[in-house]
Amino acid sequence: MPDSQSLDEEAPAAERGPRGIQSVEVGGALLIALAHLGRPLALKDLAREAGMPPAKAHPYLVSFIKLGLVEQEAGSGRYGLGPLALQLGLISLQQYDPVRLATPRVEELAQALDVTVAIAVWGNRGPTIVRVAEAPSPVHVSMRHGTVMSLRGTASGRLFAAYLPREQVLEALGSEGGPATFDAELQSHLDQARALGIASSRDGVVAGVSALAAPVFDDQGRMVLSITAIGPSSGFELAANGAMAQALKRTGSELSRQLGWRG
Known part of the structure; x- marks a missing residue:
């Protein structure tokens, strides 16, 4: 042979x-x-x-x-x-477009986590949804492209507010119609987001809806987008050390490294 x-x-x-x-x-x-x-x-x-x-x-x-x-x-x-x-x-x-890089990753996360996963970037009116990957299960939260996320009440909004320049956030807070200030409640959410590397919200804007959001940074350390998991509050795991949060943070870190971040 x-x-x-x-x-x-x-x-x-x-x-x-x-x-x-x-x-x-x-x-x-x-x-x-x-x-x-x-x-x-x-x-x-x-x-x-x-x-x-x-x-x-x-x-x-x-x-x-x-x-x-x-x-x-x-x-x-x-x-x-x-x-x-x-x-x-x-x-x-x-040559790297952050949204292009992140799009296949949110599709994978939606399948793996069985929740809707979205990409938000900072737009003219604040954090704006630009990509949505629906959950494979019949029970999911509808999210539309172009939706502007509240800085105070959503995980994506709190995350951007935690990492963007203070003046930029104050201006956006004013455009939302509320006070253009960092009150104690908002500041607590921002401090927690920075400390844990992830932001969360439960029933913040829509009753029965919860979310987790992890940041993606560029080579200058600037936050360029959020990866946000959204689902029904019932059974949605918000713990920062939980499997969902860890999966989001891991994906955010991997994308950030691709973009040159060395944090």
């Missing part, structure tokens, strides 16, 4: 998968280590993080320096990401 190697060689290319260049993949581990740690490293430390001996890592670094992917500090000799790597990173960030 032919051995496994000969069988693999005879297998169609589509079954074996696309061929790569192993040396590029090996050297790429050094770039991944630098990007992951986010600071210049000595040769021995960088090689250790990449899982290779320093003698093996050094030739790769020499080539990366020539390309501008890596640069070496003159004084310390440590290696960090070079100008080309930084330029590529900026171009990548410019």
Whole structure:
């Protein structure tokens, strides 16, 4: 019988998968280590993080320096990401549309959590729903595109109010028709949202409806959207350490990292 190697060689290319260049993949581990740690490293430390001996890592670094992917500090000799790597990173960030990135994730969350999940961004009148993924179960909360969420009474609104500049929030509060002030109740909700990394509301605007909202940040640490789970208050888990809140926060953190956030 032919051995496994000969069988693999005879297998169609589509079954074996696309061929790569192993040396590029090996050297790429050094770039991944630098990007992951986010600071210049000595040769021995960088090689250790990449899982290779320093003698093996050094030739790769020499080539990366020539390309501008890596640069070496003159004084310390440590290696960090070079100008080309930084330029590529900026171009990548410019190509990322936060809403486009988040859309398939809210679809997944709606299926996994069995609740309606929405994306809200800051619009001219405040937090505005721009994407909605309905719950798969027949019992769900209807949410329309273009709905402006209350800053005081909704999870999305409280989340934006917690993270956006105070002057911007005060202006939006005034446009809602209520007092343009941070009263004690609202301030308590905002402090809690920042401390827990998630905002909540129960029966805030519509009786029988509850919600949780997690933030997504860009590379400058600015909140660009909220991911909000909405459902009937009966059976809706609002605990910050509950499964639903953790799933929302995890998705928000993953999207934020894709957008360059390093918080």
